[in-house]
Amino acid sequence: MATAFGTGAYIGFGEEVTYGTSVTRTKFLEILEESITAKTGLAAKPTLRSASQRYTAPMKKAVEGSFKFNFPLTGAERLIKHAMGSNATTGTNPYTHTASLANALPVGLSIEVNRDSSGLGGGSTSFLYEGCQITKFTLSQAVEDLLTCQCDIVGEDFSLVSATSASFPTFSALDWSMLTGTANSAGTTLKMLDFELTIENGLATDRYIMGQLIRKGLGRNSARKVSGKFTVEMDDVTSFYTWYATSLTKDLSFVWTSGSSSLTITVPKAKFNNASPATKDAGPIQIPVEWEALVSSADNDELSIVTVNTTSTI
Numbered sequence: 001m002a003t004a005f006g007t008g009a010y011i012g013f014g015e016e017v018t019y020g021t022s023v024t025r026t027k028f029l030e031i032l033e034e035s036i037t038a039k040t041g042l043a044a045k046p047t048l049r050s051a052s053q054r055y056t057a058p059m060k061k062a063v064e065g066s067f068k069f070n071f072p073l074t075g076a077e078r079l080i081k082h083a084m085g086s087n088a089t090t091g092t093n094p095y096t097h098t099a100s101l102a103n104a105l106p107v108g109l110s111i112e113v114n115r116d117s118s119g120l121g122g123g124s125t126s127f128l129y130e131g132c133q134i135t136k137f138t139l140s141q142a143v144e145d146l147l148t149c150q151c152d153i154v155g156e157d158f159s160l161v162s163a164t165s166a167s168f169p170t171f172s173a174l175d176w177s178m179l180t181g182t183a184n185s186a187g188t189t190l191k192m193l194d195f196e197l198t199i200e201n202g203l204a205t206d207r208y209i210m211g212q213l214i215r216k217g218l219g220r221n222s223a224r225k226v227s228g229k230f231t232v233e234m235d236d237v238t239s240f241y242t243w244y245a246t247s248l249t250k251d252l253s254f255v256w257t258s259g260s261s262s263l264t265i266t267v268p269k270a271k272f273n274n275a276s277p278a279t280k281d282a283g284p285i286q287i288p289v290e291w292e293a294l295v296s297s298a299d300n301d302e303l304s305i306v307t308v309n310t311t312s313t314i
Contacts, residue, residue: 008116009034011067012164013109013132015078019217020131020156022110027078028166029069032148036065036113036129038158040213061213062205063129063155067113071139071149073172073261073307077314079151080305082106083137083199087314094260097307097314101224101300105201108133108218111153117163126163131156133218137199139265147174147256147263154205157214172309174263178256193231193286195254197265199303200225226267226293226303228252234277234285248272249294264306268296 011034012025042056069076077097081087085102089095109132117125132155141147179195202222207215252267270291277287293302 002119002121004116004119006116008114008119010114010166010168011069012112012114012166013078015082015106016108016110016131019108020214022128022130022159025110025112025164027075028168029072029075030168030171032068032070034065034067034113036063036067036111036127036153038063038127038129058213060208060215061157062215063132063158064153064205066136066150066152068148068150070171071147071174072169073174073256073258073263074309074311075169075171076149077307077309077311079134079137079149080307081314082109083134083151083201084303084305085300089312089314091308093310093312094308095310095312097309097311099305099307101226101303103300104219105133105203108155109153111155112161112164114163114166122162124160124162126161127158128161129153129155129158131215131218133201133203134199135201135203135205137201138196139198140194140196141174141176141179142194143176145176147176154203154215154218169311172258172261174256174258178258179254180257190230191232191235193233195228195230197228197254198226200227227291228267229288229290231286231288234287251296252291261309262307264304264308266304266306267291267293268301268304269294 012028014023014025016023039062041059043059044053045055046053080099084099087099089097111129111132113127132153134151135154136152138150203218204221209216249269249271252270254265256263270293273290275289277285279285
């Protein structure tokens with residue numbers, strides 16, 4: 001009997017023109033894990049006539065879940081665009097991809113999850129999820145680790161298809177030793193022990209109408225939130241007040257460099273929350289710092305992600 005194994009799993013994605021109308025998947029990534037599901041079924045509707053349930057109504061169809069992968073210097077630019085809103089590409093090899101926040105996200109993604117289609121014998125054994133948007137986008141890294149990304153998505157519908165022939169970009173890792181250009185607005189290098197950035201898009205996920213089981217669309221349901229956290233050692237009392245003072249806002253930048261390629265995350269104005277040291281062992285006392293991005297001078301300027309690499313078109 002055929003059995004699917006995780007060693008044969010990967011994802012592919014394509015950029016939709018019409019929401020919920022699938023397109024060919026042209027970009028592919030190796031993944032660490034995924035949990036994308038298509039929820040549907042029948043909801044029991046009991047009456048007082050009996051303790052037994054006999055009536056049902058169809059439930060809403062919903063695609064939701066997440067996937068996690070090692071974030072590469074080349075190959076994930078389209079996901080950044082769909083997490084933020086827009087992208088502009090300039091230059092010639094290396095190319096500069098500048099992703100900016102926008103009020104509206106792009107139409108959507110068609111995401112294919114190949115759960116070892118060949119192990120299942122081929123045919124229509126690959127999972128295609130349509131009308132997907134990124135509701136949460138998280139980058140994180142620790143000492144002795146690669147930069148990783150988790151995309152939480154919601155979508156419209158799914159189907160089974162024949163696996164798309166995949167072509168993977170040459171993997172270009174962003175390891176912890178490459179994060180050398182991290183600084184605050186005072187020009188002080190942050191000696192971080194870890195790093196995390198999160199974009200929460202606050203999507204309107206409960207948009208259903210009578211006569212239709214699938215979502216009619218998404219759009220926003222709340223303000224977007226850009227936030228993050230990092231940990232530093234408390235090397236003097238000033239370092240504590242630097243992050244604890246509620247009246248302070250600072251710019252933050254995080255830069256990974258590999259030869260002529262780079263990834264630069266810029267937050268022009270951030271406020272800081274809950275930065276307070278705690279002593280838990282005999283080692284150096286640490287300060288976990290939480291921050292949240294604010295508008296600096298104009299709407300949607302609270303975050304910029306710039307990738308410089310050899311990708312000509314995202």
